[in-house]
Amino acid sequence: MSHEELLNGLRRTIRQVLKAPYYKKKLAEVGVYYPEDIKTLEDFRKLPLTEKEDLRQNYPFGLLAEPMKKIVRVHASSGTTGKPTVVGYTREDIQLWAQIVANGLRRVGVTSSDVIQVAYGYGLFTGGMGLHYGCEELGALAIPVSGGNTQRQLMIMRDFGSTVLCCTPSYALYLAESLEETGITKEELKLRVGVFGAEPWTNKMRAEIEARLGIRAIDIYGLSEIMGPGVAMECLKCNGLHIDKHFYPEVLDKDGKSLPEGEPGELVFTSLDKMGFPVLRYRTKDLTSISYGSCECGHIGWTMQRVFARVDDMLIIRGVNVFPSQIEESILSVGGIEPHYLIIVDRDGNLDTLEVLVEVSAASFTDEIRELERLQDKLQEKIEDILGLSVRVRLVEPKSIPRSEGKAKRVEDRRKEKML
Amino acid sequence: MLQLSIFLENAKGRLAHALNLLAELGVNIRALSLADTKDYGVLRIIIENPEEIAEKLREQNCVVKLTPVWVLRVPDRPGGLAGVLNKLVREGVIVEYMYAYVEKENEQAQVVLRVRDAEIMQAAMDKFKLH
Numbered sequence: 001m002s003h004e005e006l007l008n009g010l011r012r013t014i015r016q017v018l019k020a021p022y023y024k025k026k027l028a029e030v031g032v033y034y035p036e037d038i039k040t041l042e043d044f045r046k047l048p049l050t051e052k053e054d055l056r057q058n059y060p061f062g063l064l065a066e067p068m069k070k071i072v073r074v075h076a077s078s079g080t081t082g083k084p085t086v087v088g089y090t091r092e093d094i095q096l097w098a099q100i101v102a103n104g105l106r107r108v109g110v111t112s113s114d115v116i117q118v119a120y121g122y123g124l125f126t127g128g129m130g131l132h133y134g135c136e137e138l139g140a141l142a143i144p145v146s147g148g149n150t151q152r153q154l155m156i157m158r159d160f161g162s163t164v165l166c167c168t169p170s171y172a173l174y175l176a177e178s179l180e181e182t183g184i185t186k187e188e189l190k191l192r193v194g195v196f197g198a199e200p201w202t203n204k205m206r207a208e209i210e211a212r213l214g215i216r217a218i219d220i221y222g223l224s225e226i227m228g229p230g231v232a233m234e235c236l237k238c239n240g241l242h243i244d245k246h247f248y249p250e251v252l253d254k255d256g257k258s259l260p261e262g263e264p265g266e267l268v269f270t271s272l273d274k275m276g277f278p279v280l281r282y283r284t285k286d287l288t289s290i291s292y293g294s295c296e297c298g299h300i301g302w303t304m305q306r307v308f309a310r311v312d313d314m315l316i317i318r319g320v321n322v323f324p325s326q327i328e329e330s331i332l333s334v335g336g337i338e339p340h341y342l343i344i345v346d347r348d349g350n351l352d353t354l355e356v357l358v359e360v361s362a363a364s365f366t367d368e369i370r371e372l373e374r375l376q377d378k379l380q381e382k383i384e385d386i387l388g389l390s391v392r393v394r395l396v397e398p399k400s401i402p403r404s405e406g407k408a409k410r411v412e413d414r415r416k417e418k419m420l
Numbered sequence: 421m422l423q424l425s426i427f428l429e430n431a432k433g434r435l436a437h438a439l440n441l442l443a444e445l446g447v448n449i450r451a452l453s454l455a456d457t458k459d460y461g462v463l464r465i466i467i468e469n470p471e472e473i474a475e476k477l478r479e480q481n482c483v484v485k486l487t488p489v490w491v492l493r494v495p496d497r498p499g500g501l502a503g504v505l506n507k508l509v510r511e512g513v514i515v516e517y518m519y520a521y522v523e524k525e526n527e528q529a530q531v532v533l534r535v536r537d538a539e540i541m542q543a544a545m546d547k548f549k550l551h
Contacts, residue, residue, distance in 0.1 A: 365483045367425030
């Protein structure tokens with residue numbers, strides 16, 4: 001893409017975001033009223049960043065740039081507190097997204113002859129439907145099996161002759177393990193490619209999945225605020241994730257200054273052709289580096305390395321984004337509980353487990369086991385309601401959760417040592 | 421009578437820790453019961469001066485609670501407890517939990533009762549002249 005084409009794309013997005021009053025006000029504060037006010041890339045880099053907090057303030061539809069009648073679909077991801085982050089798509093957006101996913105799949109050798117088992121969740125989460133529309137765009141057969149129900153997944157995989165599997169990498173490993181227990185051999189399967197994302201994984205994990213399932217395992221990246229899965233995806237070379245040309249990436253240091261190619265910092269995206277929910281310099285909070293160049297696969301443009309850490313304290317548990325603040329809010333909504341808790345994320349086999357230790361306080365303690373169990377169940381229910389993930393709550397003694405500098409340590413992620 | 425309850429995490433050494441605290445405070449435990457679940461337990465004890473001890477335990481970061489309970493003397497023979505309980509149940513008393521101990525001096529059996537409704541219990545006690 002030439003410099004001028006890029007600038008035109010950025011101006012298109014500015015024209016689009018100016019339709020949302022919130023963006024209009026934000027841009028007016030830096031003296032930008034028209035797309036033409038952006039004359040150089042330097043001008044663009046002075047524009048304000050957008051964050052999840054901006055989305056929260058405009059919940060649910062405040063940042064949509066097209067009238068509601070043109071919006072044909074919404075998706076949502078977890079917000080930092082109770083309310084989710086909502087995004088909207090026009091018919092053109094859905095089409096564009098499908099083309100982007102289809103292009104990515106094509107690049108890893110998936111064709112219209114493939115049978116694609118989409119084992120990402122279908123629903124507000126972008127994973128399931130994002131991949132599904134991409135498969136259909138490609139002309140492949142999409143099996144909308146959605147997440148969970150491992151035995152059925154394996155049965156379908158064998159009986160329908162699935163050749164491509166889409167899910168989180170940890171679920172792929174779990175499926176591989178369950179294969180042995182089910183008595184289905186990998187020779188009975190036709191699987192050859194896996195497209196895995198929505199959570200961080202390592203090359204060791206890739207090697208494990210490839211060996212166990214006898215497939216090529218490909219990393220896919222995306223977030224609903226930008227579009228969904230497919231914003232970036234590996235090719236068969238697996239030397240980083242190629243960023244689709246409809247998104248302009250930047251990597252910033254912690255002061256918001258642009259970093260040169262190859263230097264790690266926070267990944268920021270601007271959409272170039274999105275209509276319903278255009279985003280201007282959206283902070284992903286993902287830490288990685290990017291570089292520009294061409295790849296043997298034919299991709300010319302930006303490539304990002306795997307995300308190696310987060311700027312904030314977001315956790316990804318079984319592919320679901322979880323903020324400790326959401327859990328805190330749930331705990332506090334149950335009366336009489338003090339905000340002393342510890343979130344323990346672990347991995348049992350290849351499945352993430354979530355456990356929350358909650359300190360019992362004088363106010364919440366009753367000496368009847370039944371009442372304590374009711375309290376435990378209530379806490380569990382509240383957290384599960386907000387996260388949509390199963391959780392185990394354990395009541396513990398006061399002051400038993402380690403405190404540092406008077407503030408309790410909130411999260412213990414034990415998966416890191418265990419991650420292959 | 422007030423029973424003292426202490427919340428205990430189901431972890432190694434927690435019960436011993438609580439008992440050590442009580443020992444340091446010079447507390448003699450007259451009766452004791454331990455309710456347990458997979459994750460935690462509740463130690464319930466009958467002692468002298470429960471209010472004062474509860475305050476001292478709170479200072480030691482223990483979660484404690486004082487719960488009104490009934491202590492009944494029951495005949496120390498087969499059917500002794502059943503006889504008393506049958507009477508109470510007929511009066512509508514609902515028992516939440518119960519544990520028993522033997523009084524040293526007179527070799528009398530005693531039961532500690534936690535009931536759902538104290539008024540019904542009191543009425544039944546008065547009716548049968550129990551104490």
